């Protein structure tokens with residue numbers, strides 16, 4: 001099952017730069033492990049925003065929820081999830 005997730009991140013103004021950097025380092029480690037495992041197919045930065053567009057290939061809705069809620073920055077994310085289907089004109 002393929003999904004597009006649009007994530008935007010808002011840290012509290014009171015959060016220190018050190019805490020932000022720690023979240024970002026944890027996020028990178030978690031994200032890259034999922035990418036290596038093949039469940040996290042792609043991630044793009046949205047130009048001009050602290051947001052991304054991510055593509056996941058997972059076995060179930062429950063697995064997607066497990067992945068998303070496991071992101072260290074999950075408490076600071078707003079996530080919009082869109083299920084994707086094959087396009088009839090795709091050559092892949």
Ligand SMILES: O=C(O)CC1=CCC(=O)O1
Nearest residue numbers: 007027028031043051052
């Ligand atoms: O977009 C970000 O920086 C937050 C994020 C979510 C998954 C990831 O790898 O980074």
